[in-house]
Amino acid sequence: MPIYLYLDRATAIHRIHPTVKVFAIFAVFWSVYWVDHPLALLPIGLLLMAAAQFTGAWPNFYRLRWLFIMVVFFTTLAWMVFYRVGKPLMVIWPIYVSRASLTFGLGRGLKLAELLATSVLFLSTTKVEEFAVGLSSLGVPYRAGFAITLAFRLVPLFIDSALTVVQAQRLRGHDFDRGGPFERIKRYVPVMVPVFMGALRKANNMAMALEARGFGKNHRPTSFIGYPVQLSDLCSFAIMGALGVGYFLIYYLGYGAINAG
Amino acid sequence: MKSDAEIQSNDRVPGSDARHSAVAVEDVSFTYHGGERPALRGITFEQAAGEMIGIMGESGAGKSTLAKCLNYIIPGFEDGEFRGVVRIGSRPLADTRVCDVAPMVGMVFQDFEAQLFSTNVAHEVAFAMEQIGMERAEMAARIAAALEAVGLAGFERRDPTSLSGGEKQRLAIASVMALRPSVIVLDEPTTDLDPEGKAEVFALIRRLRAQGISMIVIEHEAEELRDCDRILILHQGEIIADDPPHRVMTRLELLERCGIHPGDLNRLLARVGISAHARSVADAEALIRKALHLAADGEGCRRVLAERAPAARTGPSAEVPRPPASPAVLAPPLVEIEGLTHVYAEGARALDGVNLTISAGEFLAIIGQNGSGKTTLAKHIVGLLRATEGRVLLGGRDRERLAAAETAREVGYVFQNPDNQIFAATVEEEVAFGPRNFGLVADEVERRCARVLRAVGLDHARERDPFLLGKGERQRLAVAAVLALEPRLLILDEPTTGLDYREQRRMMELVSELHRAGTAIVIITHTPWLVAEYAQRAVLMRAGKKLFDGQVRELFAEPELLASSSFRAPEVTALGRRFGVTALSVEELASWLEAAR
Numbered sequence: 001m002p003i004y005l006y007l008d009r010a011t012a013i014h015r016i017h018p019t020v021k022v023f024a025i026f027a028v029f030w031s032v033y034w035v036d037h038p039l040a041l042l043p044i045g046l047l048l049m050a051a052a053q054f055t056g057a058w059p060n061f062y063r064l065r066w067l068f069i070m071v072v073f074f075t076t077l078a079w080m081v082f083y084r085v086g087k088p089l090m091v092i093w094p095i096y097v098s099r100a101s102l103t104f105g106l107g108r109g110l111k112l113a114e115l116l117a118t119s120v121l122f123l124s125t126t127k128v129e130e131f132a133v134g135l136s137s138l139g140v141p142y143r144a145g146f147a148i149t150l151a152f153r154l155v156p157l158f159i160d161s162a163l164t165v166v167q168a169q170r171l172r173g174h175d176f177d178r179g180g181p182f183e184r185i186k187r188y189v190p191v192m193v194p195v196f197m198g199a200l201r202k203a204n205n206m207a208m209a210l211e212a213r214g215f216g217k218n219h220r221p222t223s224f225i226g227y228p229v230q231l232s233d234l235c236s237f238a239i240m241g242a243l244g245v246g247y248f249l250i251y252y253l254g255y256g257a258i259n260a261g
Numbered sequence: 262m263k264s265d266a267e268i269q270s271n272d273r274v275p276g277s278d279a280r281h282s283a284v285a286v287e288d289v290s291f292t293y294h295g296g297e298r299p300a301l302r303g304i305t306f307e308q309a310a311g312e313m314i315g316i317m318g319e320s321g322a323g324k325s326t327l328a329k330c331l332n333y334i335i336p337g338f339e340d341g342e343f344r345g346v347v348r349i350g351s352r353p354l355a356d357t358r359v360c361d362v363a364p365m366v367g368m369v370f371q372d373f374e375a376q377l378f379s380t381n382v383a384h385e386v387a388f389a390m391e392q393i394g395m396e397r398a399e400m401a402a403r404i405a406a407a408l409e410a411v412g413l414a415g416f417e418r419r420d421p422t423s424l425s426g427g428e429k430q431r432l433a434i435a436s437v438m439a440l441r442p443s444v445i446v447l448d449e450p451t452t453d454l455d456p457e458g459k460a461e462v463f464a465l466i467r468r469l470r471a472q473g474i475s476m477i478v479i480e481h482e483a484e485e486l487r488d489c490d491r492i493l494i495l496h497q498g499e500i501i502a503d504d505p506p507h508r509v510m511t512r513l514e515l516l517e518r519c520g521i522h523p524g525d526l527n528r529l530l531a532r533v534g535i536s537a538h539a540r541s542v543a544d545a546e547a548l549i550r551k552a553l554h555l556a557a558d559g560e561g562c563r564r565v566l567a568e569r570a571p572a573a574r575t576g577p578s579a580e581v582p583r584p585p586a587s588p589a590v591l592a593p594p595l596v597e598i599e600g601l602t603h604v605y606a607e608g609a610r611a612l613d614g615v616n617l618t619i620s621a622g623e624f625l626a627i628i629g630q631n632g633s634g635k636t637t638l639a640k641h642i643v644g645l646l647r648a649t650e651g652r653v654l655l656g657g658r659d660r661e662r663l664a665a666a667e668t669a670r671e672v673g674y675v676f677q678n679p680d681n682q683i684f685a686a687t688v689e690e691e692v693a694f695g696p697r698n699f700g701l702v703a704d705e706v707e708r709r710c711a712r713v714l715r716a717v718g719l720d721h722a723r724e725r726d727p728f729l730l731g732k733g734e735r736q737r738l739a740v741a742a743v744l745a746l747e748p749r750l751l752i753l754d755e756p757t758t759g760l761d762y763r764e765q766r767r768m769m770e771l772v773s774e775l776h777r778a779g780t781a782i783v784i785i786t787h788t789p790w791l792v793a794e795y796a797q798r799a800v801l802m803r804a805g806k807k808l809f810d811g812q813v814r815e816l817f818a819e820p821e822l823l824a825s826s827s828f829r830a831p832e833v834t835a836l837g838r839r840f841g842v843t844a845l846s847v848e849e850l851a852s853w854l855e856a857a858r
Contacts, residue, residue: 008418127381170645201680207338212334214392217360221394224384
């Protein structure tokens, strides 16, 4: 299975300037932040689905389908426990089902799912090298930007390594699912120790290899790929800016919230 | 691909300067922070521009430490006490940074996964050039030249993680070549590669040397370093030999003492009383024919050998008796695999209708190129994967219906990397982990720990921290931890990777001992001599299919079949075939040749 999400396609979204893509993430996060109602979140959801279709990113969403389902389901459920507002339709302690709690929970679940979907779309269409360029052009120091992008590269490797360790310990009869919550956490020690030690070793090897390839020689390294700003970048920037302004206005004018009554 | 001459004229290293040595190491010593003894002691040598030096020695001899001194990782990155001077050209490496040395000395590490950072091949090669601030147009030209030189032109947009091991290592070399350093250091660059990947990398090393780049190659196998100008042997941090290959490689006792595989050809020559160095199989053949007065005509020689050495029959079907298999071979199958197909989530067909039977007491080697389905097959046997089609029976019972404990009693699996399972505070605790998980009483756990630690030669280290053991000891500990479950079948995935020759031998003697004691063995390996000398039966995999299943000798009598699967027979087997016999070890061929003398 490929360990990274990037899909090498030649779509217009793939070609957008990395700085605009980083700005677009910010704009979507900003827009989602201001509204709670699922209907207000729906246009952003549709926009993300259209982008997934256009960029051919559905395989990545399929890979992460259970994560999306769990995020929406458990967030909705959790808020029906804590958001005990409105006339109850049904109460199965501790779950309080009312029109308001259901709408609020669903809205929160959709919010998280949209944040996740935005990140998946970004990683499906943006190489980590472009991400580093985007961060750098927004003023993030090169070393810090590189460290952030390196984390994106390493996390899948560590997950892969953890899965191997889980397999190795299962074969020695280790049962990860026995006992209560604390006992279960303790039962992951035989996984955490090898993964942690392996991560330290890999990080050390990688740091050595980076320096041996000249990392740190210049504070502002050059870039192999040029990113000239195109008209399409300006248009994308304007559209995403308008999205952010639009959602702030929706909030400012009193829409997008959930009526507790 | 460019010819060597073209490369020489266009890409010759600008920094190389005939007035100075490419590398000069003067009285270098280094002790790691917290180290009990120096890792290097008084190392002194020079390398002429364009020279190729091989460095050999047992694990812990100081090879990698020396390599790190050459690009200032020591003392620039690693903590410790450093003395002496390293010069690259005329420039001494002092008060500088590792990144400043990168344009002069390229370093290729053993762990190719840790040195690839980028999302496509072109970006990977560009990385170092970006770091030194090179102009874009120059970068594009150098990327094209470097990829052309390593045979990866056309791979620019490929994700490095999707490349084979050999391709990844060639990419790592391209990425250091792009800076056009005057010296390239390769630290065990072929450790995890299949024979084809290994051959690719060494072919590239020879081409780079032809360009005039000074090469330093660290390697365990003497065979691979025959083309070097000089070989240095390190032992406990000191250089104990510095000579051309023909001198070093005939000092068999020294090589074995230093944990170095001495190479089949010179061992054979010595066994039949010829004091010479063979640069190739053809060379060895000529020397033997001359010394033993064997006819040059292949048919004649076959006849002579067949007449004078009755054991050495000819042809692919020739079956020379191996040591008798244990009686358990006749027992009912331990594993039956029927029409096994495995398709991974992204659609890759890793196994395609494989049928296989493994009987109790067998010693089976599964071989094939990287990605041929060997590990997937093994993971099905132990129940780590679910079949897309087909089924696996353990002792006649469907494996998918067996509980984990039942499977563990039937089959044990030792992962390639021992560090994937080691976590406990002491060696004994590590071994006791499995038996305790299966609810065995304390006395029985104690009994098993004592038995398996004795078997793997770690009974003296019961209270030691496993993370402080050497790689060979950790590998043996991983075997012990699985053995403590007392499985009837033990599967070992590349158990000798990263070990020096002495440790490889020790590991294989341990496995052989377990086999003699009645445990069935399945070993997955890329190392031809291990298969030839230890396995009874071999399964050759290619693209998820079983290509061959039979006696090892039959397999090694089919060089075309092996080549089609990126595998090759040991050199002694290739040499034997020139005399019309399929020999599996130096001792075997030597005894036949002696008889035919």
